[in-house]
Amino acid sequence: MNLFFKKIRNRNKINENLSATTRSNYEQYLASHPATCNANNHEEKLSEKELGDTPLIAVDFETTGLNETYDEIISMGFCPIVDNKIRLADCLHIVIKPEQALSSENVAIHGLTDDQVNAGLSPELGLSKFLELTKGKVIVAHYHQIERTFIQNLAKKILGRPIPLSIIDTFEVAKTIKRQNQQPITSNSLRLFNLRNEIGLPHYKAHNALEDAISTAELLLAQQALLDLPNEKIFLKQLGLINYKK
Amino acid sequence: MEIENLEIFQYLTNCEPISQLDSKTQKKLALSIEIVYFKRGSIILQPGSINQWLYIIRSGAVERTQTDGSIVAQFAEKDIFGQASLKRGGTVERKIQAIEDTLLYRFPKEIFFELIQTNSYVKFYFEGFQTNEQTDNQSNHQSNAVTLDSHVQSADFNRTQVKTLIHEKAQTVDHKISVAECARIMQTTGSTSLLITQNEKVLGIVTDRAFCTKVVAQGLSHESPVGLIMSDNLLTIDAQNSASEALLTMARHNIRHLPVTSHNDILGVLTATDLIHRQSNNPIYLINEIHKAKTLEQLVRHSRQIPKALIQMVKNGHNAKDTSYSISSIGRAINQRLIKLAEEKFGPPPVKYAWIIAGSLARNEQTIHTDQDNGLILDDCYDEDKHGKYFRQLAHFVCDGLNDCGYIYCPGDVMATNKKWRQPLSQWKSYFQQWIVKPEPKALMYASIFFDLRCIYGETSFLMALNKQVNQLIASNKKMLNYMASNALHNTPPLGLFRSFVLEKHGSEEKALNMKKRGVVPITDLARVYALSCEASPINTQERLQTAFDNNALSQSGLMDLCDAFEFLSFIRLCHQAKQVEKGVDANNYLLPEELSSLERRHLKDTFEIIRTYQKALESRYQASLIA
Known part of the structure; x- marks a missing residue:
């Protein structure tokens, strides 16, 4: 018995060197996470929820590179969607100082210089901010594998464990729409830029985390119009909600 | 990341009138926006509802319809709507509906009112051209809405060199020649002044005025030498000087003739008349x-x-x-x-x-x-x-x-x-x-x-007799007016502006707006029907509209709206043609979208909406659609 409880306690035990803020943000994140809080069967309940009733936040990261073992997040863009509306004042961009120096080819992509990232938050504060901003919300990302991998790597490094995530991926929504319209699906046509172009959304600068987060949020608003759904309501499951337990 | 690095900010600050604000206000404005998306066919503003926002279209297009369902205007990228209902306290009167999938940026009404109160440009932008509220709009159009401003007149006078203005060649006569002979010379050459010389050297000037004040008034003999009546303190002006300078010199010395010199040579005599002609x-x-x-x-x-x-x-x-x-x-x-x-x-x-x-x-x-x-x-x-x-x-x-x-x-x-x-x-x-x-x-x-x-x-009298008969015929054949009305609705103003569906191809592949057919002609046609309906004789469009008002065929606001619209369209067309002529190309009626400022585009749109509204009114009055 004792051993069993100890095991449980160990599993719940997080890095003891965390600051009080991070710890508090983490606890609140867990407590209010849409797919884990309160009673059983939340996952099913969440996927039955209406999109309009769900607090959403589009998220995009810029990283030092695409190698998940040693590359790091250097900036995060957050764009909340409330009641199908985006308020620019609620959007946020944060810069994180990575542990390694930036390589020049990457600076060319994301446009952030050493000086800018050096003035950024520490990785722990970055994670803490992520937890604070996304708590209780379903994340919207375009091709979410990158965001998921990098935030989980950061979480494991800082917290000692991954965090639960509920995600709607506009990349997957686009696939659904294309299948529904019997359009060919190519990886190129599913890029954020090309999808926006196809729908008639304006061109935004790519590779800035905030710009991409807003782009993704707007894409989701537009995609709702394209989903050929029988009634006016859209449920999260129809958007291919993905739940990652911790 | 700072807001001004966002593409959204760049877009907003490229839209009139936001482009004219200081960067602090622009930032505040950008931070206040909400981004909303409307599916094609969905209603953005429903009549009877309360609007709380000022909208800017980011992508897509919307349509405004009258209560009877007729379309009066279309809007696309960078266009603003919602201000009319805001100014009414929020009550929406005309439906706004998305005709394409549309992404909109919108500002809270508080921001809109604050801007109107604190920024005169914004105030002008939203109130400069308003239906039914005609103050001194015409002067507004001219001073603000067009690129050629009225400063040009004085600037032109400052820039013009006097040597380009002289019409009179300098006539010189020796000082010993008789007054009578001088008068004959002036008569044959048509000049109004003579330069008086001695051994080829200019001593002074005699003008036509001297024959009155010095010869006739003082009873001088016609055989007296002209040297007696000349003014010897000769004022001249250098050919390089400006027309304004010449005007000042004449005014200061109360003279009307000014010899123009270049390197000690006299090129000619500048007269007050030359300046008047120029002006x-x-x-x-x-x-x-x-x-x-x-x-x-x-x-x-x-x-x-x-x-x-x-x-x-x-x-x-x-x-x-x-x-x-x-x-x-x-x-x-x-x-x-x-x-x-x-x-x-x-x-x-x-x-x-x-x-x-x-x-x-x-x-x-x-x-x-x-x-x-x-x-x-x-x-x-x-x-x-x-x-x-x-x-x-x-x-x-x-x-x-x-x-x-x-x-x-x-x-x-x-x-x-x-x-x-x-x-x-x-x-x-x-x-x-x-x-x-x-x-x-x-x-x-x-x-x-x-x-x-x-x-x-x-x-x-032949034409008057003909007109008299025409009026009698129309009075007894009212059906003709129905046909005329139907004809007047043939050329409609474009609803939206500068999207592919309203521009017409002309000549090459360039797409342009036909300012004559789509702009001026619809009003001319309307005015003709109004005038014929009250057997009025004027044929000038604005005079016809005035007569229609005098005969109660047109309301006061109708008169003002249509006259203003006609003046504005004609003015835009004239400026366009003047610019073409200046560039050395043949003038035409085809206006390219990029020739207009955003403000002019906005006024143009309002103008087209006015025309459309009066065409609709004419249509229902004569039930022209039944015939057509």
Whole structure:
């Protein structure tokens, strides 16, 4: 018995060197996470929820590179969607100082210089901010594998464990729409830029985390119009909600 | 990341009137926006609901409809809507619906009101051109809405060098020559002053005024040497100096003649009249010259000045009505002079006749050279066998001359050279009888030309008799008005602006807006129907509208709206043509979207909406759609 409880306690035990803020943000994140809080069967309940009733936040990261073992997040863009509306004042961009120096080819992509990232938050504060901003919300990302991998790597490094995530991926929504319209699906046509172009959304600068987060949020608003759904309501499951337990 | 790095911020700050704000206000504005998306077909503003936002279209397009469901305006990227309902306290009167999937940025109403109160440009932007609220809009259009501003006039005077203005060559005479001889020299040379020399050296000046004040008033002998009456403190001006400088010198010394010098040589004498001509009366000066022309060649040469006169009038800040009136006056003068030259060539007319003109020239609304529309009403005692040759020759001489002067032959052959339009009064009467009693498509086409007639030479009474009959016919054949109304709805203003569906191809592949067909003509057509309905005689569009108002056929706001709209459209068209002429290309009516500022686009849109509204009103009044 004792051993069993100890095991449980160990599993719940997080890095003891965390600051009080991070710890508090983490606890609140867990407590209010849409797919884990309160009673059983939340996952099913969440996927039955209406999109309009769900607090959403589009998220995009810029990283030092695409190698998940040693590359790091250097900036995060957050764009909340409330009641199908985006308020620019609620959007946020944060810069994180990575542990390694930036390589020049990457600076060319994301446009952030050493000086800018050096003035950024520490990785722990970055994670803490992520937890604070996304708590209780379903994340919207375009091709979410990158965001998921990098935030989980950061979480494991800082917290000692991954965090639960509920995600709607506009990349997957686009696939659904294309299948529904019997359009060919190519990886190129599913890029954020090309999808926006196809729908008639304006061109935004790519590779800035905030710009991409807003782009993704707007894409989701537009995609709702394209989903050929029988009634006016859209449920999260129809958007291919993905739940990652911790 | 700072907000101003966002593309959204760049977009907003490229939209009028936000582009005119300071960067602090721009940031505040950007932070206040909400981004919303509307699916094609969804309603953005529903009549009766309360609007809380000012909208800017980011992508897509929306449509505004009247309560009866008719579309009055379309809006696309960078267009703003919602301000009308905000100003009413939020109540939406006309439906706004997405006609494409549309991404919108919207600002809270508080921000809108704050901006209107604190920023005069924003206030002007939203209130400068308003339906039913006509204050001094016309002056607003001119001072703000167009690129050629009124400063040009004084700037022009400052820039113009006096050497370009002199008309009078310097006439020099020796100081010993008699006063009587000097008067004869002035008479033959036509000059109003003489420079008095001694051994080729200029001593002073004698002007026509001296003959009055010094010779006649003082009873001086006509044989006295001219040296006695000359002014010897000779004021001169250097050829490089500006016209303003010359004007100041004349005013300060109360003189009207100023010799112009260049490196000790006298180039000529600048007169006050030269300055006046330059300042505003160029068309009048030109008309004078036209009436003095003795040959066709001279007339052709004068007609080449018309584009320059047009540019100058536009630059000097004259409104479109005055400018077109002047340009039309020049056209009439050329036409009248040609008729006189023809009479000199072929002798006096065997029977009385009236030379009539039609179209924009008759309405006094001519801009740059257009085609000619004219005809001859002959006395009823006209005999084809006896008099036919004379009038055929006269018509050909005049119409060919007009063509040489740039008024090209009428493509529809509505010219005095066409025997059909060179007929005795009785025949003209039966033409109108036919058109009015049995309106057919062809007849309607002629009617729209021949309801705008002006007699510019000969027996004006012939045209008056014809008009009298026309009014009587219309009074007893009201059906004609229905047809005219239906015809007036043919050319509709574009609903949206500068999206592919409203621009027309012309010539090359460039897409442009036809300012004549889509802008000016719809109002001209409306005014014609209004005027005919109250048997009014004016043919100028603005005068017709005024008469329609005087006869209760048009409301006060209708009069103001349509007159303002007409003036604004004509003005934009004139500026466009003036710019083309300046660039050395042939002037036309095709306006390219990029020629307009955002503010002008906005006013243009409002103007089109006004026209559309009055077309709809006319349609329901005459139930024109039933016939069409």
